[in-house]
Amino acid sequence: MATLHLAHWAVNLQHSTLPQSVLLAARRSLYNYIGCTIGGSNHPTVQKAQTALSPFFGPATSTLLGRHSKIDAQHAALLNGIASHVHDYDDTHLATIIHPTGPVASALLAYVEFQKEAVSGGELLTALTAGIETSCKLGLALWPSHYDVGWHITSTTGSIGAAVAVGKVMGLDAERMAHAIGIAATQATGLREMFGSDTKSFHPGRAAQNGLVAALLAREGFTSSSAALEAKRGWGNVLVSGGEPQLERFLGELGSVWEVERNAFKPFPCGIVCHPAMDGGIQLHGEVKGEVEGVEVRVHPLVLELxxxxxxRDGLEGKFSVFHGVAVALLFGKAGPAEYADGVVRDSKVVALRDKISATADEGLRADEAFVTVVLKDGTRLEKHVVHAIGSLEIPMTDEQLTEKFVDQCELVLGKEGARKASEGAWAIGDVGDVASAVKGL
Amino acid sequence: MATLHLAHWAVNLQHSTLPQSVLLAARRSLYNYIGCTIGGSNHPTVQKAQTALSPFFGPATSTLLGRHSKIDAQHAALLNGIASHVHDYDDTHLATIIHPTGPVASALLAYVEFQKEAVSGGELLTALTAGIETSCKLGLALWPSHYDVGWHITSTTGSIGAAVAVGKVMGLDAERMAHAIGIAATQATGLREMFGSDTKSFHPGRAAQNGLVAALLAREGFTSSSAALEAKRGWGNVLVSGGEPQLERFLGELGSVWEVERNAFKPFPCGIVCHPAMDGGIQLHGEVKGEVEGVEVRVHPLVLELxxxxxxRDGLEGKFSVFHGVAVALLFGKAGPAEYADGVVRDSKVVALRDKISATADEGLRADEAFVTVVLKDGTRLEKHVVHAIGSLEIPMTDEQLTEKFVDQCELVLGKEGARKASEGAWAIGDVGDVASAVKGL
Incomplete structure (x- = not known):
């Protein structure tokens, strides 16, 4: 009954009964998504995909965020989804390391602009919440064996979340919603082997497109299976890969435990595991006065593993280097996309400091904890113990910090004034009467 | 090295060195594909998908077989792929029960019409062979655990075969071919839970589209992994689902054992397991003179299971009924798509005979073997022992039988004269100088 339970829950979800804290969390997730997508919109990975696929573009209805241009809704979902993830700067549902908003919002915004009827900000946030809850609950049900064996859990769950979100805005009935879930479930995109290549961010993009297509087909009466998730040869059992899917348990908590409230935002555009050490570096930035002899970093073992x-050698590899992360944190007191440019990774001052950093794995630390010690030439030791990293659930990014992150990355694409305007538009989108006309300005 | 080995093999494959028997097998596979795709082209499943997705169609370059119309290449690959499989009448690589030509040829033909340079029939058959060998070798490497756990092996392998075929016609170098393989591999479409619904035939269609997109992206320099198939968290290990992938072994036989020669063609548009009994029914058709008291069928246990x-209650369910299959075989001496129309499945004469059929599972029989006994009211017993069913590797369909199958199913779409012309065009396609101009007539 998992598939039908999910379908009924999503169909019956109402904006008026959503807790304020849920709506606020959805709004922050959407805002962060828009910033990351604009920030990633001119990345070479997105450009290559656009060049390869533009000969197939259909009627231009849906905005490429950050580009002030429209393409067809399917390809907009794909390219915006790629852009949302390409800097590894998007949100993280910490319990499953799913980046939930990318696939869901990319499909949703592309569809809202495509269809004729106006969709309000409230309807948008409701559908977004339905999609995020779907992806995260499904991820929890298959965690950890599904991820361990090698699936990119963001996209394997994301296509289903996207289908539910689009189906919600379409107003599908529960039967068609179940078929949409099935059509999305049967498209299991995302192998972890692709990490470090262009294809990693293709995954959430394709998940968005797959989910959109699933909802469109289901609306037309295209059938799949109303037991797509729980059947013996359905999504859960096939994709859990040796584990035991817990669909009933986690889908049973839909509407009582809200996953969108457990969605965190990265302060830095790199692997989340090195954030505690980088946070320590930023905190020490102002204190380092004098030449540095060495830097000692003590972290959870996963940090060095990942x-x-x-x-x-370049910006992409920099994202997988806690040494680069701590070096720019100490040198610049910040670590945004600009600090992951190829030129910065190769900059002689950065390299010199990076080479002075040593790191030790300590099994006694939590994953969001770190010790950073700077030793100056004169023997001074500056030490920082980060108990919880900025961006964790314990120390969430404030709205101001989210705004700073948004503007910081969008500036590189839109300029200062453009970034500020986009930020205002993105914060307001949950309140507008017609989302489509708000989105086209982004 | 499996990925790079496959990439190099495909890049280096040459028409001039392909054995005649391989080219002949490829030509028969292509011919059968075209017939099945035209035959399926007006099926409601295809129509629903077309209606749902037509608002997104891009420039019309590629033929919808049987429809005398063109749409963009991506959607043509998708819809032709759906049509190729929708009657369950396509080819079968018996060792893996992959239907290899659908995904590969759907991508290939759509791409050939899209691109500017003329592609010859010989080049087409070479690329088709590269794709079919790819799908089938990969299927063998993961067989049987991959299928047993619930993957629709036609589409999970088909996207990679399609990518290799399109990449071959594009002239990708080995490095980009490897990336195309990876981008296709990361899109693992097809859960067996969808069998019996519209989504079953969506699988090979989406595999065709995914493979096409993979090759297009790779050509643009989009990267994936050059160890996509064999890496710890790559396609083989993730998708083998508990088994042990045998990539080295089977990819090592590329070019020495040709899978396209082991591709069989269904004489009847239904599950292959009930073909032996239906063959027996057809052989008895002329002999049954007098009223039937009962029919006894003895078959391999899988026949009754599947x-x-x-x-x-309708045509679709009829495909999963050995009772219906044997009834129409006995009554009409044939079992084409017309005999699986809803009206025939509900016809009182068919139902009356069907109800007289009893079936017994016999573990001592091979899967392609059956005994059929008709008992007449006067006590006469007519018995037929089918040692190998028509369409098996031992008793392959002749070119004449393939032609009859083609015309029989295409007639329902194109009329008698149109079907005959299409058949001529389809047989000739391997010899033409410009495939694109030949395809648009189909």
């Missing part, structure tokens, strides 16, 4: 690259 | 529906 981001242990000693000598990154 | 096609044991006693009282099918």
């Amino acid at each position: 981001t242990g690259k000693k000598t990154p | 096609t044991g529906k006693k009282t099918p």
Whole structure:
């Protein structure tokens, strides 16, 4: 009954009964998504995909965020989805490391602009919430074996979240919603082997497009299975890959435990595991007066496993280097997309400081904890213990910090004034009467 | 090295060195594909998908087979792929039960018409062979655990075969071919839970589109992984689902054992397991003179497991009923798409005979073997032992039988004269200088 339960829950979800804290969390997720997508919109990965696929573009209805241009809704979902993830700067549902908003919002915004009837900000946030809850609950149900074996959980769950969100805005009945879920479920995009290549961010883009297509087909009466998630050879059992899917348990909590409230936002555009050490570096930035002899970093073992690259050669590799992250944090007191430009990763001052950093794995630390110690030539030791990193659930980014992150990354694409205007528009979108006309300005 | 090995093999494959028997098998596979795709082109499943997605169609370059109209290449690959499979009448690589030509040829033909340079029939058959070998070798490498756990092996392997075929016609170098393989591999469409719904035939269609998109992206320099198939968290290990992938072994046989030669063609548009019994029914058709008291069918146990529906209610259910299959075989001496129309499944004469059929599972029989006994009211017993069913590798369909199958199903779409002309065009396509101009007539 998991599929039908999810379908009924989504169909019956109402804006008027959503807790304020849920709506606020959805609004922050959407805002952060728009900033990341604009920030990623001129990335070479997006450009290559656009060049390859533009000969197939259909009627231009839907905005490419940050580009002030429209393309067809399917390709807009795909390209915006790629852009949302390409800087590894998007949101993280910490319990599953799903980046939930990218696939869901990319499909949703593309569809809202495509269709004729006006959709209000409230309807948008409701549909977005339905999609995010779907992706995260499904992720929890298959966690951790699904991710461990090698699936990119953001996209394997994201296509279903996207289908539910678009289906919600379409007003599908529960039967068609279940078919939409099934059509999305049967398109399991995303292998972790692709991490480090253009295809990593293709995954959430394709998930958005797959979910959109699923809802469109289901609306037309295209059938799949009303037991798509829970059947013996359905999504859960096939994709759990050796584990035991817990669909009943987690889908049973829909509407009582809200996953969107457990969605966190990255302060830095790189692997989340190195954020605590970088937070320590930023906190020490103002205190370092004098020449640095060495830097000692003590972190959770996963940090070195995932981001242990000693000598990154470009911006992409820099994202997998806690050494680069701490170096720019100490040097510049910030670590936005600009600090991950190829030129910065190769800058002699950055490289010199990076080479002075040593890191130790400590099993006794939590994943969001770190010690950073700067030793100056004169023997002074400056130490910082980060108990919880900025961006964790304990120390969430404030709205002001989210705004700073938004403007900081959008400036590189839209300029200062454009970024400020986009930020205002993105914060307001939950209140507008017609989302489509608000989106086209972004 | 599996990914790079496959990429190099495909890039280096040459028409001039392909054995004649391989080219002949490829030509028969293509011919059968075209017939099935035209035959399926007006099916409601295809129509629903077309209606749902037509608002997104881009420039019309590529033929919808059987419709005398063009749409953009991506959607042509999708819709032709759906049509190729929708009657369950397509080819079968018996060792893996992959239907290999649908995804590969749908992508290939759509791309050939899209691009500017003329592609010859020989080049087409070479690329088709590259794609079919790819799909089938990959299927063998993951067989049987991949299928057993619930993957629709036709589409999970088909996207990669399609990418290789399109990449071959594009002239990708080995590096980009490897990336195309990876982009296709990361899109694992097809859960068996969808069998019996519209989404089953969506699978090969989407595989065709995914493979086409993979090749287009790779040509533009979009990267994936050059170890996409064999890496720890790559396609083979993730999708084998508990088994042990045998990539080295089977990809090592590329070019020495040709899978396209082991591709069989269905004489009847239904599950292949009930073909032996239906073959027996057809052989007895002329002999039954007098009223039938009962029919006894003895078959391999899988027949009743997969096609044991006693009282099918429509054409789709009829495909999963050995009882319906044997009834029409005995009554009409044939079993084409016309015999699976809803009206025939509900016809009182068919139902009356069907109800007289009893079936027994016999573990001692091979899957392509059956005994059919008709008992007449006067006590006469007519018995037929089918040692190998028509359409098996031992008793392959002749070119004449393939032509009859083609014309029989295309007649329902194109009329008698149109079907005959299409058949001539489809047989000739391997010899033409410009495939695109030949395809647009189909």
